[in-house]
Amino acid sequence: MRLVFMGTPDFAVPSLRALLDSRHEVVGVVTQPDRPRGRGKRLQPPPVKEAALAVGLPVSQPAAMKEEGFLLGLKAWRPEVIVVVAFGRILPEVVLKMPEKGCINLHASLLPRYRGAAPIHRAVMNGETETGVTTMWMAPQLDAGDIILQERVPIGPDATTGEIHDRLALVGAELLVRTLDLVAAGRAPRHPQDEALATYAPPLSPEEEVIDWTQPAEKVYNLIRGLNPWPGAYTLRKGSRLKVYGAKILDTTNVGPPGRVEAILEAGFVVQTGRGRLLITAVQPEGKKVMPADAYLRGYPLIPGEVLGCG
Structure with a gap:
């Protein structure tokens, strides 16, 4: 399948690399604009941009998801599916409806638990003994789309957020490739989330x-x-x-x-x-x-x- 990859931080890089090694074709990458970082506050590219440019992939960094130029460029890539991993922005309806086979998101929790921006931090801070990754069909509501696949990962009593982050990034990359294989074959399931079990992981203050x-x-x-x-x-x-x-x-x-x-x-x-x-x-x-x-x-x-x- 032809796909566009949307992601920004380190967590998304293993997924991008796994897709590049798969039978699917990554035709373009969308990531956040460069941001000032470090003591010198110099503009630095997101990790996903660095990984994409290293293999010669075209990269788009829209300031807003509804920019006409961005939407025209996205459409010109002709994606059959859009894959989103820790992108950091909500996709507007015009983007969600663009790919023929839909938009797929990889989320770092066992949905419907820990929807939102900080699922790994919150799980460790709350003393959870288990977390995982979920692939889902994207919907307009935050992390509320139908579940495709999930993979469970234990949280040891001494594990840090950094350790769980790195583990989930690798497990999630493998799960994402399996998910896209199912999508390509027309066999990806749709399991509605139980709203009664939903919890949220808002950004850290x-x-x-x-x-x-x-x-x-x-x-x-x-x-x-x-x-x-x-x-x-x-x-x-x-x-x-x-x-x-x-x-x-x-x-x-x-x-x-x-x-x-x-x-x-x-x-x-x-x-x-x-x-x-x-x-x-x-x-x-x-x-x-x-x-x-x-x-x-x-x-x-x-x-x-x-x-x-x-x-």
Whole structure:
């Protein structure tokens, strides 16, 4: 089948590469415009654009999905199907109706759970033990189209969002090729989603990055691994942000002043939560790289009794 691929971040790159290695023909790629990134705020291309240009694929980066020039170019590609993977924009009806065989989306959750922009983060932050990927027929409503295929992926108790992201990207790429083979053969199923089971994964807010030490140890731990490696959970120490990237639950029953440093150990430092204690093992001070907590302590000594989270 002739297809147009729409995607933007790293998560979508394995899917694009898998399609290029399949029997289907990728005739064009649509991705978000270049954005300023890094300390110098230089314009940087999205990862999907870099991957597409590396193999000589034509790339379109519309500022708006209803631009006349973009729509004419998309139509000129004559796609039989449009494939969407973490594109970051809602497709207007004119695009949804354009390909003969429809539009297919790969979503990083077991729909109808975790519809929306941050399904991987939310699953880890909520302490889920399982997630997965779903391919679906796209509909005007957000992530509400009929399901084609799903693949389940376990979330280990210590897994981070970054680890699950990379696993789902690979599993999703394989699932997408299987899905398109079914579409090409006219055998792709349509399983309506149960709206009663739908949950949502809205974008992360800056406020959610702040560690609330009054929460139980399990919840703080899930936040830390759920925001690892991006954007990172943080606490305040003497007015500066201290991001926390590694932690272990020591117990879930001990009660004391939340945020208080209880002890300094060889592997890091112990912090009291609302219920239970965490051993902090990896941190990132402002303006520095991520480092083991013991290395941090050598440059920024902590004293038992100090309370984190205070300005």
